[in-house]
Amino acid sequence: MDTLLTQLPALLGVLVGTLGTILATSLADRARWRRSQSVRWDERRLDAYVAFAHALKESHAVALRMTADLRPGSYSHPIDRDEGLARLAESDGRRTIVWENLLLLGDEPTVVAAANWRDAIWQVERLARGIVDASQDISEMLTRVNEARDVYYRAARSSLGVRGGSVEQSAALRQALLSRPSATPDGRMAADDG
Structure with missing residues (x-):
């Protein structure tokens, strides 16, 4: 019995050490798993953000080409109305699909900014489709599109933890618009998206 009592502190030390090792390993594995999951979802979130931006830019580019004749001095290459409508329909389908990914993976500020950017582009599309008349101020529409895009990219970069300063383009x-030599007949400057 004396031998057991003299060895008891050593046995307790081994037991405490073993339990400590198991606990530390478990906590480290849990932290590593969480980091792995975070990286995995950040990659998918990035893909969703980029796919949504590409789909919107595609729709916007077609709408700009369809409205090029409304913007003297525009850098957009005009497109036939029927071809433009077909391309808008195709891009609308792609945009709808990537919107669902964005809703699933995006954080709230980015989804709100994406919806605002989408809505600003819809106004230009409505003009291109002839749903609203050409008396609408297209320069103002395009300014809203550019500003909404900046807000979207700022929110997406924040969501992903991207640093590096501003990438805003609207200003x-x-x-650049103000420095163009051409103006519309009513004195407003022609506008294009960057």
Whole structure:
């Protein structure tokens, strides 16, 4: 019995050490698994953000080409109305699919910013489709599109933890617009998206 009592502190030390090792390993594995899951979802979130931006830019580019004749001095290459409507229909299908991914994976500020950008582009599309008349101020519409895009990218970058300063384009596009030599017949400057 004396031998057991003298060895008891050593046995307790081994037991405590073993339990500590098991606990530390378990906590480390759990932290590694959480990091792995975070990276996995961040990659998918990035893919959803990029796919949505591409789909919107595709729709917007077609709408710009369809409205090129409304913007003297536009850099957009005009497109036949029937071809433009067909392309808008195709891009609308793609945009709908990537929107669902964005809703599933995006955080709230990014989804709200995406919806605002989409709605701004819809206004230009409505003009291209002839749903609203050409008396609408297209320069103002395009400014809203550019500003909404900046808000979307700011929200997406924040969601993904991307650092590196501002990548906003609307101010530069507005400045480039003001420096163009051509203006619309009513004195407003022609506008294009960057």
